[in-house]
Amino acid sequence: MAKAKKVDVVTMGCSKNLVDSEFLIRQFKANNIQVAHDPEVPDSEVAIVNTCGFIGDAKEESVDTILEFVEAKKRGDIKQLYVMGCLSERYPGQLKKELPEVDKFFGKFNWKEIITEVGASYRRDLMNERSLTTPNHYAYLKISEGCNRTCSYCAIPLITGKHQSRKMEDLLDEAKRLADGGVKELQVIAQDLSFYGYDLYKEYRLPKLVDELAKINGIEWIRLHYAYPAGFPLDVLKVMHDNPKVCNYIDIALQHISDNMLEKMRRNVRKSQTYKLIEEMRKQVPDIHLRTTFITGHPGETEQDFREMEEFVKDVRFERLGVFPYSHEEDTYAAKKYQDDIPEEVKQERADRIMEIQNGIAAELNRDKIGKDLKVIVDREEGDYFIGRTEYDSPEVDQEVLLHKEENEELTIGDFYQVEITDAEDYDLFGIAKI
Incomplete structure (x- = not known):
């Protein structure tokens, strides 16, 4: 097709997807194509939906969004509709069959082909440049793709493949460009921060990377998202403690605490190790704020397992916490090995009980900040x-x-x-x- 004059890009799901959209938008703009991100009303020649395929609710939201753009195409509001991202990476054949109105599907890693599809050229010299969709003062920095973990419930390795760290020099170049553009705060993200660098350098390089990022002029805050408890690189705590630019914050998904469930979830960590890790984090960084997530209703979760989770939340008093009812995802280890044996209402009731405990903890911790x-x-x-x-x-x-x-x-x-x-x-x- 002739080069499009304007493109709508819609991003579903997580901040990692958002980074992909930002790289794509930068390429479009370099080709003199106007871009609207997440427009309320489609009004471009081409619409691109960057989908999420993680759990049931996210997949449903992505499909609903695609259907909205299908209707926009039928009305003549857009001419071409493309779908990219995790959902089309995971279900390419099924989506083509069920959504024939979509002109073409692209996976998570072949999005560069979209640039050619709309009549433009990929600019390799801009590979570390993005057009931010966030406010200009903060940005996400994605340091790796994929995941080597084999958690029972998780479909992400099925979508993204094995862990692939980005080269440190590319990350530092990208971060410097962001800082030069006015970014003051970096959210360092990955599916598994803990593993960063091992595939490239045969050692865990997260502490070194964070230390180097903190040297960049203009960057004042660096925040760490999505660490994994097994094999957590403890040296990063020293970097956090010693460098005021590194926020006293770690997002580390624990998912459960009972040894029975940790084994069923294939988390490669035990209850005693989890308690010890949290103790070490708070010892080395006394002011650290921990964000975590839990899953309720994984197959085999007993009331006793859940009570251990309740006690854990009360004991540790996490500063930030979220809960997800278990989603039985096809082709995962859990879907192949276990029956989805816990009723949805029980999953949700357990999630609600955890959040009720957390609400009280959050209120108390916030009151402690009054006057500071x-x-x-x-x-x-x-x-x-x-x-x-x-x-x-x-x-x-x-x-x-x-x-x-x-x-x-x-x-x-x-x-x-x-x-x-x-x-x-x-x-x-x-x-x-x-x-």
């Missing part, structure tokens, strides 16, 4: 408030700091301020900036 001065970055304005975050809070997933405009002078989006915390709710703080 915290460094806050301002993300946006919303109604009567400037909305910001502390170093303990990642965008989109964690709580925020609300700064009422009547109590705060004009603040600048993307700037840091010292803020006195004046009040707290379960998942929000309130404060006054000290200018």
